[in-house]
Amino acid sequence: MNRREWMTAAFGWTAATLISRRLPAQQSAAGNTGSLEKSEGEWRRILTPEEFRVLRQAGTERRYTSALNDEKRNGLFLCAGCFLPLFSSETKYDSGTGWPSFWDCLEGRVETSVDYKIGYARTEYHCSRCGGHQGHIFEDGPRPTGLRYCNNGVALTFAPEGDELPALRT
Numbered sequence: 771m772n773r774r775e776w777m778t779a780a781f782g783w784t785a786a787t788l789i790s791r792r793l794p795a796q797q798s799a800a801g802n803t804g805s806l807e808k809s810e811g812e813w814r815r816i817l818t819p820e821e822f823r824v825l826r827q828a829g830t831e832r833r834y835t836s837a838l839n840d841e842k843r844n845g846l847f848l849c850a851g852c853f854l855p856l857f858s859s860e861t862k863y864d865s866g867t868g869w870p871s872f873w874d875c876l877e878g879r880v881e882t883s884v885d886y887k888i889g890y891a892r893t894e895y896h897c898s899r900c901g902g903h904q905g906h907i908f909e910d911g912p913r914p915t916g917l918r919y920c921n922n923g924v925a926l927t928f929a930p931e932g933d934e935l936p937a938l939r940t
Contacts, residue, residue, distance in 0.1 A: 806900040821850050828903040842859075849902050865918055870923050879898055880898055893906060895919065905919060907920070
């Protein structure tokens with residue numbers, strides 16, 4: 771590893787560590803929603819192939835492919851795996867990145883970990899109930915948090931305000 775690679779890895783680890791330290795509420799359990807564990811086969815039967823690739827294998831959808839990029843109604847964004855509400859429409863904004871973005875999540879609904887898949891550390895977040903991969907957190911978001919939860923649209927489903935929420939998957 772040359773000096774530039776080492777510094778990139780060290781900086782990435784530091785940034786991911788600092789972000790994780792700023793998110794104590796997001797790292798907590800989801801309260802009384804319980805956890806949901808299923809076998810790989812069960813998830814494959816429930817999810818579409820693209821949902822499985824993103825939620826269960828930590829894949830990334832192509833930019834600008836999600837209809838949720840243009841979703842402007844009031845409501846909640848739910849984990850597509852288990853239907854746990856993760857984000858309010860009040861925290862959604864257009865980041866210009868091509869993925870649905872939020873500046874905050876619902877308290878206790880996501881957990882974080884450090885991901886080194888592309889050669890340097892990033893803060894990954896996933897549903898606190900089913901563990902489904904949602905995306906990554908970056909420190910280039912708007913006030914008041916300064917964070918950008920960059921979410922795969924296929925990992926979410928939208929429930930408009932006034933509609934009944936789907937029951938949590940069991």
